[in-house]
Amino acid sequence: MNPTVFIVDDDTSFLSAAVRLLRASGFAVRPFNSAREFLAQLEPETPGCALVDLQMPEMNGLDLQAALTRTRKAMPVVFLTGHGDIPSTVRAMREGAEDFLEKRAPKEKLLQAVRRAILRDAQERATRTRTREVQARFKKLSDRERAVLEHVLRGRLNKQIADDLGICERTVKLHRTSITTKLGVQSVAEIARLAQEAGTFPKGQ
Amino acid sequence: MYARCIEALTWCARFLSLIGIVVSGGLEPSVAQNDKPTDGKKNVLILYGERLDLPVIRMAEQSLRETFAASVAPQVEWFAEYFDFARFPSAEHEANLTRYLRERYAGRKIDLIMPVSSLSLRFLLRHREEIFPGVPVVYAVQSAAEVDAGALPPDVTGVAAEMDVRGTVDLALRLQPEAREIVCVGGASGADQDGLAQVTKVLEGYADRLRVRVVSRRTLAQTIQEVRAVPRGQIVLLISMIRDAEGRALSSREVARKLSAVSQSPIYGLWGTLIDTGAVGGALIDAGAVGRKAAEVALKVLGGARVPAGSPETKARTPLVLDWRALQHWKLPLSRVPAEAVVMFRQPTLWEEHRGLIIGIATVLVVQTTLIAGLIGQRVRRRRLEREAVELRHELTHAGRVTMLGQLASSLAHELNQPLGAILRNAEAAEIFLQSDKPDLDELRAIVADIRKDDQRAGDVIDRLRALLKRRQLDPRPLILSQLVDEVVTLTRADSFTRHVGIEFDVPRDLPLVRGDRIHLQQVLLNLLLNGMDALADVADGERSLTVRARTAGGGFVEVAVSDNGHGIPAEKLGRLFEPFFSTKPKGMGLGLPISRTIVEAHGGRIWAENNAERGATFRFTLPVAEGGVA
Numbered sequence: 001m002n003p004t005v006f007i008v009d010d011d012t013s014f015l016s017a018a019v020r021l022l023r024a025s026g027f028a029v030r031p032f033n034s035a036r037e038f039l040a041q042l043e044p045e046t047p048g049c050a051l052v053d054l055q056m057p058e059m060n061g062l063d064l065q066a067a068l069t070r071t072r073k074a075m076p077v078v079f080l081t082g083h084g085d086i087p088s089t090v091r092a093m094r095e096g097a098e099d100f101l102e103k104r105a106p107k108e109k110l111l112q113a114v115r116r117a118i119l120r121d122a123q124e125r126a127t128r129t130r131t132r133e134v135q136a137r138f139k140k141l142s143d144r145e146r147a148v149l150e151h152v153l154r155g156r157l158n159k160q161i162a163d164d165l166g167i168c169e170r171t172v173k174l175h176r177t178s179i180t181t182k183l184g185v186q187s188v189a190e191i192a193r194l195a196q197e198a199g200t201f202p203k204g205q
Numbered sequence: 206m207y208a209r210c211i212e213a214l215t216w217c218a219r220f221l222s223l224i225g226i227v228v229s230g231g232l233e234p235s236v237a238q239n240d241k242p243t244d245g246k247k248n249v250l251i252l253y254g255e256r257l258d259l260p261v262i263r264m265a266e267q268s269l270r271e272t273f274a275a276s277v278a279p280q281v282e283w284f285a286e287y288f289d290f291a292r293f294p295s296a297e298h299e300a301n302l303t304r305y306l307r308e309r310y311a312g313r314k315i316d317l318i319m320p321v322s323s324l325s326l327r328f329l330l331r332h333r334e335e336i337f338p339g340v341p342v343v344y345a346v347q348s349a350a351e352v353d354a355g356a357l358p359p360d361v362t363g364v365a366a367e368m369d370v371r372g373t374v375d376l377a378l379r380l381q382p383e384a385r386e387i388v389c390v391g392g393a394s395g396a397d398q399d400g401l402a403q404v405t406k407v408l409e410g411y412a413d414r415l416r417v418r419v420v421s422r423r424t425l426a427q428t429i430q431e432v433r434a435v436p437r438g439q440i441v442l443l444i445s446m447i448r449d450a451e452g453r454a455l456s457s458r459e460v461a462r463k464l465s466a467v468s469q470s471p472i473y474g475l476w477g478t479l480i481d482t483g484a485v486g487g488a489l490i491d492a493g494a495v496g497r498k499a500a501e502v503a504l505k506v507l508g509g510a511r512v513p514a515g516s517p518e519t520k521a522r523t524p525l526v527l528d529w530r531a532l533q534h535w536k537l538p539l540s541r542v543p544a545e546a547v548v549m550f551r552q553p554t555l556w557e558e559h560r561g562l563i564i565g566i567a568t569v570l571v572v573q574t575t576l577i578a579g580l581i582g583q584r585v586r587r588r589r590l591e592r593e594a595v596e597l598r599h600e601l602t603h604a605g606r607v608t609m610l611g612q613l614a615s616s617l618a619h620e621l622n623q624p625l626g627a628i629l630r631n632a633e634a635a636e637i638f639l640q641s642d643k644p645d646l647d648e649l650r651a652i653v654a655d656i657r658k659d660d661q662r663a664g665d666v667i668d669r670l671r672a673l674l675k676r677r678q679l680d681p682r683p684l685i686l687s688q689l690v691d692e693v694v695t696l697t698r699a700d701s702f703t704r705h706v707g708i709e710f711d712v713p714r715d716l717p718l719v720r721g722d723r724i725h726l727q728q729v730l731l732n733l734l735l736n737g738m739d740a741l742a743d744v745a746d747g748e749r750s751l752t753v754r755a756r757t758a759g760g761g762f763v764e765v766a767v768s769d770n771g772h773g774i775p776a777e778k779l780g781r782l783f784e785p786f787f788s789t790k791p792k793g794m795g796l797g798l799p800i801s802r803t804i805v806e807a808h809g810g811r812i813w814a815e816n817n818a819e820r821g822a823t824f825r826f827t828l829p830v831a832e833g834g835v836a
Contacts, residue, residue, distance in 0.1 A: 011623050013659055017630035020652065024637035055619065055702045082619030082626070083699060103626030107633040 003118045004028040004048035008038045008064065009080070010056045014103060018051065018080075025111055035059035035067070044073045047125055049098065049117030054081040054088060062088065065095050074124065076117035134198040140182045148175040153192055247316040247507045249273065249283040250337075254290045254325025260458060260478045265321055265345055265496035272500035279507050284310070290324035303332045310337075317503055320344045320363075321496070323351030330361070341506050345499035347476075347490060348400070354515040362506065362514040364499040368400060368444075368475045369523035370407040372488025376525055376546070377440045377473050378414065380485070380537045386439040387411070390428060390464065391421035392446035392455065400444045400475075415440070425449045425460065433467040443474045443484065458482055471535040477526070480549060485535065486527040495521045605728060605800040619699040620666045624659040631656050672724050679725060679807055683718040683831035686755050686763060693730040694753070697738075705746050706738050710753040719763050720831040721808050729801040729812075733767040733824045736797065739790055740771030740822065762810065762827040770821040774814060782814050801826070 005027045009015040015031050022029045028048070032038035036059055038050070050068075054061040065077050076098035081088070089100050098120060099113040141149065144165075151161040158176070162169040185191055251269060255262045266285070273281040288302060318333070318340050320326040326344045333342065344363030346352055352365050378384065387408065391401035401421055408417045420431045428449065432441055446460040458478045465472050465483025472484040477491040498521045502512050512518050525546035532539065532548070542548060631652045638644045638652075669692075690712045701708050734751060741749040751769050758764035774782065778789055783802045798812075805812040805826045812826035 011627070013655065013662070014623055014627040014630065017627040017634065017652075017655060017659075020634035020648070021630045021637070024634045055699060057698075060702065080626075082622035088703060103622045104629055107629075 002028045002047075003121065004030055004046050005114055005118075006030050006032060006038060006042070006048060006050045006075075007052075008032045008035055008050060008056075008061075009053035010034060011053065014053070021107065021110075022051075022114065025107075027114065035061070035064040038064065039067055039071075042073055042075075047118070047121050049076040049078060049114060049121055051078050051080060051114065054079045054092070062091055062095070065092065065097065069095065076120050076124075078113045078117050131198060134194050137183050137194070138198055141179060145175050145179050145182070148172060149179055149191070149195075152176065152179075152188060153195060245279050247279045247281050248313055249281050249317045249319060249503060249507075250310065250315050251283055251285045251319045251321060252325045252329060253285065253287045254320065254322030254328070255287075256289050256292075257287050259456070261347060261476070261492040262321065264477065264492035265499075268493040268496035269319070269321075269345075269500045272497050272504070276504055279504065281504070281507070284313075284315075288325060288328070290322070290328065294324075299328060299332065302328070303335055307336045315340050317507055318342050319499060319503055320346075321499075322346060323348070326352065326363070330357075343499055343503040343506055343512075345495050347492065347495065348396075351396075352514075357514050359513075362502060362512050362516075362519065364495050364502060364519045364521050366490040366492075366495045366521045366523070368403060368490065369488035370404050370475065371410075372523055372525065373442065373473050373475055374408065374411060374415075374440075376487060376527075376543070377442070377471070377485075378411075379543060380532075380541050381438065381440060381471065382541075384415070384438060384440045384470075386416045386418060386435075388418045388420055388432065388435050388439060388441045388470075389444055390432060390441060390446065390460075391419070391444045392448050392460075393422045393450045393452070394448040397421065397445050397447050404442065404444050404475075422450050424451050425453065425455065425463070428460075429463055429467055432464045432472075433469075435468060435470050437469040439470040441468055441470050441472045442487075443472055443479070445476070465531070471531065471537065475523075480526060480528065483531060483534070484528065485531040485537065486525070486546075486549075488523040489526045490523055491521070491526075494524075605732065605797060608797075617666070617670060617696075620696070621663055624662040624666070627659045628656050628663075631659070679722045681720050681722050681808065684721050684723055684726070685714075686716050686719055686765070686828075687712040687714050689723060689726055690730065690753050690755065690765075693727050693734065696727075696731065697734050700735070701738060701751070704738050704741070704749070706741050706749040706751050708734065708751045708753065712753065712755040716755055716757065716763055718831040719828040721828050722804075725804045726808075726828070729804050729826065730765070730767070732797045732801050736824070737767055737769040737771070740769045740773075742771075744771055757830075758827055761830045763830060764825055764827050766823050766825045768817060768821060768823040770817070770819075773816045773820060774822045776816070779814060779816070783812070 005022050007015060007018050007022070007029060009018070009031075010033060012033065015033065019029050019031045030041075032041070035052070035056060050064075052061040052064055059067075061077070061079050061081075068075055068077065077092075077096075078099040078101060079092050079097050080101055080103050082103050092100055098117040101110060101113055138146075147165060148161060151164060156164070158169050158172045162172045165172070179191070180186060183191060183194055185194060251266075253262055253266070257263060257266065270283070273283055286306070315337055318329060318337055320329045320342065321344070323346045326342075326346060329342060329344075333340070339360075342361040342363070344352070344361070344365070346363065346365045349365040349367040352363075354365070374387065377387070389401060389404055389408070391397045391404075398421070401419065405417060405419065408415065411417075420428055423431065425446075428446070435441055441464065443457065443461050443464060445457050446455050447457070448454055456478070457474070457476055461472060461474060461479050461482035461484045472479075473487040474484050475487055475490060477489045477493070479486065479489060498519070502519060505512050505518075525543060527542060527546050527548045529548050529551040531537075532542070539548075635649055635652045638649055690710055694708050694710055697708065730753070734753070737751045738749075741751065748770065751767070754766045754768070756764050756766075774789065782789070783798050802812050805828070809829045810827040812824070814822055814824045816822050
């Protein structure tokens with residue numbers, strides 16, 4: 001799917017001009033007149049980035065960013081402002097804004113920011129896909145296997161794990177074989193890397 | 206006004222003289238001197254040879270009387286007889302007069318006799334021994350030619366005026382150096398002819414400068430005719446004209462008046478009677494001076510002194526007398542008038558004549574003028590102060606706007622960057638389109654149209670900015686209030702965003718039009734909104750709210766209210782908010798609200814502040830509804 005630039009600005013004049021420029025520069029563009037309109041029509045699977053006017057009536061750019069984060073429809077946001085003031089900039093960057101540009105920033109800067117945002121979106125999407133896949137692998141583990149894995153990752157020996165869990169050492173070995181099979185890895189080091197990729201170590205239900 | 210001043214001054218003069226009378230009356234017994242003879246008192250008999258109605262006699266009589274009255278030692282009591290010898294010349298009369306005088310003054314001791322006029326002197330010399338034997342005589346005659354001083358008895362002396370021909374001719378030549386002819390006018394009588402002969406004799410000495418022409422022994426009409434024919438710029442000398450060729454009795458005065466009326470050349474004369482007839486003047490025999498001099502001689506004789514006839518003490522002066530009006534009439538320059546000459550009837554002698562009056566009036570005028578000038582000055586000063594106050598108010602409102610614009614910097618940048626950003630994006634897009642082999646012309650046209658539109662938008666912002674920055678007078682027009690509020694809220698949007706203040710507004714579109722100056726009212730609203738935002742600084746984020754409401758207030762007014770939910774205004778400061786330099790803010794200048802009040806009041810409205818029932822404060826102001834102003 002082609003990455004799309006979502007442009008959100010209440011100023012229709014600027015909106016159409018920006019749409020023109022980005023289309024001419026080869027981007028797929030979707031214009032929105034307000035933050036609400038954009039949120040309502042946003043499809044999470046569409047890759048790309050958002051180019052958002054910071055100052056809009058009702059819901060402004062920062063509110064939009066917060067909503068995106070809340071609804072887990074994460075997407076890199078490039079803010080545009082007529083006149084950037086420090087408090088708004090700080091808040092936007094803290095909440096993960098991709099970039100913060102003045103409306104009269106030169107084309108190169110704007111396009112660069114958009115490209116970078118799209119690239120990051122692609123990377124994040126890849127990371128998210130991989131994470132979901134790794135997490136899916138971990139989800140295949142049984143509760144007992146999860147418990148054994150936890151101990152293994154803490155670096156404990158089979159004998160110690162058997163003592164801790166009150167099972168025999170052989171059973172521990174069987175669980176470990178099952179874990180490496182389910183996760184598709186060979187070594188403890190690989191298991192540890194996967195667990196890190198999955199983010200939070202998934203706890204048993 | 207003038208008349209009233211004269212009246213007042215006359216009254217003053219009277220009052221002062223009254224004081225004088227009272228004072229002198231208090232010092233001396235008010236008894237007439239003549240009523241009470243005292244030792245050493247001398248009796249003088251004055252014999253006038255002419256009628257009293259002749260001006261010469263009247264003048265002589267007056268100066269005699271004055272001189273004698275003023276004399277203290279000897280005191281003089283005088284008697285007077287008037288003989289008309291000119292008209293009653295017969296010897297018969299003389300006999301009657303002699304008897305009359307002898308009988309009349311039989312009981313009195315006459316100490317001195319004063320014949321006035323040569324006829325009188327001759328009569329006395331003939332009959333003195335019959336009437337007043339041994340009584341000294343002091344005469345006063347108008348012409349020395351009439352008296353043979355050398356043949357007089359030693360106790361007869363007196364004053365005889367001499368015609369000052371030389372003095373008069375010199376004066377005439379001084380006034381008219383270009384004159385080439387002198388026309389001597391005389392009568393037909395013996396005295397006239399005597400005088401004329403004397404004059405022509407003197408004039409022989411001027412032969413090199415003046416041609417002499419004599420006009421005499423004519424009728425009055427002929428004389429007038431001939432004088433009228435004298436060319437401009439010559440000298441006419443009227444010697445005397447007691448009788449004309451027809452034997453008509455005339456007075457020189459009357460003749461002088463008639464000649465002056467027709468002559469193209471100035472008329473000069475030798476006699477004091479010439480004054481005020483239209484003639485220019487001359488070295489004039491002054492009958493008054495002759496009389497005065499004779500009286501002085503008489504007093505000396507009475508005192509026992511000997512004053513021989515013909516001595517210097519008996520000479521009467523012939524002063525140079527000129528008539529200012531005649532000088533003007535014949536255009537004789539005043540600069541040629543000798544310093545010693547007396548110029549009479551000078552018209553602008555108002556000063557000399559009415560000095561006191563003029564000073565009085567001038568003083569009144571000066572006082573009045575000063576007063577008026579003072580009042581005008583005061584008025585001018587007040588006007589200037591008022592103008593300065595208005596100016597200052599404009600300065601202040603202007604300063605207020607400039608200050609506010611500073612506060613609105615981010616809003617303004619935003620307002621401008623929006624259209625400028627759009628223009629830039631469009632231009633950049635156009636560049637890209639133009640790089641392709643077959644540019645999309647429709648798209649390019651749309652871009653150009655958009656650029657144009659955005660440029661207009663940016664221009665509008667700048668215009669608005671300039672209007673705000675410009676010093677300007679109040680220019681009230683019908684305004685749609687909702688539009689005004691929209692504009693101001695747009696202006697503050699960036700700021701309200703930055704400060705996280707939500708501005709709500711509730712301004713019905715169907716409010717009546719108000720009458721006001723858009724820029725000034727924007728300033729008021731902006732000021733109230735910015736104040737409101739300041740008041741919300743301490744309020745928790747997300748709770749800050751600012752509301753603009755407008756309602757019809759009745760009485761032809763619309764009320765606008767700006768409410769915040771901030772900290773409110775301390776009760777003790779509520780009353781002072783609109784005072785200049787009073788501020789509740791740490792960095793406030795204390796000018797925003799006074800300026801707002803000035804603006805609102807200049808519109809005929811009112812502005813005030815109140816605390817809300819729950820929290821925060823509300824500022825309200827009213828504006829008059831525009832005439833016929835229903836939106």
